[in-house]
Amino acid sequence: SQTIHQWPATLVQPVGSPxxxxxxxxxTSNPNLYWYRQAAGRGLQLLFYSIGIGQISSEVPQNLSxxxxxxxxxxxxxxxLLLSDSGFYLCAWTRGDEQFFGPGTRLTVL
Amino acid sequence: DQQVKQNxxxxxxxxxxxxxLNCDYTNSMFDYFLWYKKYPAEGPTFLISxxxxxxxxxxxxxxxxxxxxxxxLSLHIVPSQPGDSAVYFCAASVYSxxxxxxxxxxxxxxxxx
Numbered sequence: 558s559q560t561i562h563q564w565p566a567t568l569v570q571p572v573g574s575p576x577x578x579x580x581x582x583x584x585t586s587n588p589n590l591y592w593y594r595q596a597a598g599r600g601l602q603l604l605f606y607s608i609g610i611g612q613i614s615s616e617v618p619q620n621l622s623x624x625x626x627x628x629x630x631x632x633x634x635x636x637x638l639l640l641s642d643s644g645f646y647l648c649a650w651t652r653g654d655e656q657f658f659g660p661g662t663r664l665t666v667l
Numbered sequence: 668d669q670q671v672k673q674n675x676x677x678x679x680x681x682x683x684x685x686x687x688l689n690c691d692y693t694n695s696m697f698d699y700f701l702w703y704k705k706y707p708a709e710g711p712t713f714l715i716s717x718x719x720x721x722x723x724x725x726x727x728x729x730x731x732x733x734x735x736x737x738x739x740l741s742l743h744i745v746p747s748q749p750g751d752s753a754v755y756f757c758a759a760s761v762y763s764x765x766x767x768x769x770x771x772x773x774x775x776x777x778x779x780x
Binding site for chain 1: 671673699701703708709710711712713716718756758760764765766767768769770771772773
């Protein structure tokens with residue numbers, strides 16, 4: 558069966574500090590991978606998606622970047638966090654038409 | 668521009684009654700629709716989906732209805748149970764090299780015992 562992992566589960570970072578969130582998928586190969594953010598009182602906003610190693614598409618201009626160094630690894634990064642980067646970050650992968658989510662990372666920027 | 672809208676941020680229903688969650692969309696290119704359930708501090712879990720070629724899909728207590736002419740879909744939960752209390756997101760997908768999913772803002776359902 559397929560499993561998606563995210564870490565860390567929670568993170569508190571000061572403004573201006575760097576960020577690295579990791580997502581890995583098990584049990585499948587060449588998945589399409591996605592990063593979403595759920596900010597307080599808002600829906601799920603698609604940030605990035607990737608259809609293969611080194612292939613990243615950005616949906617919204619922002620302070621974040623993504624990378625896919627390996628087939629089943631997707632990393633969300635920032636060089637300098639902003640207060641507005643606080644939120645719940647979700648990694649997801651697709652199987653056919655359906656999308657499955659990881660457990661999420663709660664990021665608080667102070 | 669919010670392409671998928673859930674206009675009711677919250678809904679309260681008595682246990683045993685029907686819960687109806689609504690979702691509207693604007694993009695006629697969407698061809699697949701999904702409902703997710705989300706508990707606090709967890710990732711959303713897939714609940715039920717419907718293709719644009721259908722108008723109804725049923726799975727146990729959950730039924731999704733699609734009205735393409737109105738660009739409207741709804742999720743019916745019958746009978747509602749306290750464990751159904753969660754935030755429900757509708758999502759629509761369109762294929763553009765890969766499937767892209769656009770989510771609504773969510774509706775918080777509270778089922779009262």
